[in-house]
Amino acid sequence: EVQLVQSGPEVKKPGESLRISCRGSGYTFTNNWITWVRQMPGKGLEWMGWIDPSDSYTNYSPSFHGHVTFSVDKSITTAYLQWSSLKASDTAVYYCARRVETYFDYWGQGTLVTVSS
Amino acid sequence: QSALTQPPSASGSPGHSVTISCTGTSSDVGGYDYVSWFQQHPGKAPKLIIYDVNKRPSGVPDRFSGSKSGNTASLTVSGLQAEDEADYYCSSYAGGNVFGTGTKVTVL
Numbered sequence: 001e002v003q004l005v006q007s008g009p010e011v012k013k014p015g016e017s018l019r020i021s022c023r024g025s026g027y028t029f030t031n032n033w034i035t036w037v038r039q040m041p042g043k044g045l046e047w048m049g050w051i052d053p054s055d056s057y058t059n060y061s062p063s064f065h066g067h068v069t070f071s072v073d074k075s076i077t078t079a080y081l082q083w084s085s086l087k088a089s090d091t092a093v094y095y096c097a098r099r100v101e102t103y104f105d106y107w108g109q110g111t112l113v114t115v116s117s
Numbered sequence: 118q119s120a121l122t123q124p125p126s127a128s129g130s131p132g133h134s135v136t137i138s139c140t141g142t143s144s145d146v147g148g149y150d151y152v153s154w155f156q157q158h159p160g161k162a163p164k165l166i167i168y169d170v171n172k173r174p175s176g177v178p179d180r181f182s183g184s185k186s187g188n189t190a191s192l193t194v195s196g197l198q199a200e201d202e203a204d205y206y207c208s209s210y211a212g213g214n215v216f217g218t219g220t221k222v223t224v225l
Binding site: 037044045046047049059061062095097102103104107109110 | 206
């Protein structure tokens with residue numbers, strides 16, 4: 001069974017760094033890109049970008065480029081989303097999803113990130 | 118890329134149908150047959166219900182159907198059931214990807 005399991009909720013202060021994770025199982029991790037999606041409180045879905053776990057090729061949405069970093073550790077079939085300096089506006093639920101050619105078929109359960117002083 | 122445009126809300130009575138539109142441009146919806154639709158219940162992760170305009174993943178009822186004409190894609194939910202009450206988002210490949218603004222479907 002394909003599963004994407006994300007790390008737990010985080011509470012951080014502005015300016016702090018953070019890395020959240022998304023562990024894939026039940027399939028060959030390097031065969032499918034991982035995408036990241038943001039959902040701010042009460043708002044819609046926003047595509048952040050994706051990463052190819054086989055070679056760490058990344059494609060960031062212009063809206064997020066330079067503010068977040070995607071990475072993977074193939075040895076533990078885990079993808080990461082990282083911030084070096086959080087802002088209050090980063091407060092949101094972040095989802096990872098598996099990309100199959102042109103669509104996203106399996107999603108993680110989401111990670112709530114709260115940034116507040 | 119700008120978000121694809123969806124109506125904020127739609128509603129229908131049980132057993133009836135509701136259709137949601139998703140309008141983009143020739144650079145996304147109109148340029149590729151790669152439109153997906155997702156259903157999201159409150160507090161839950163999105164669930165894929167349509168991909169490549171009109172294909173259903175295994176396990177998705179055939180009450181859900183998709184189509185596209187020009188720069189506008191549509192999702193129709195036939196035979197509305199209480200559990201269909203949710204937020205629905207379209208999505209299109211566009212070099213990268215872009216989501217729609219979302220539509221809240223209410224079952225009256």
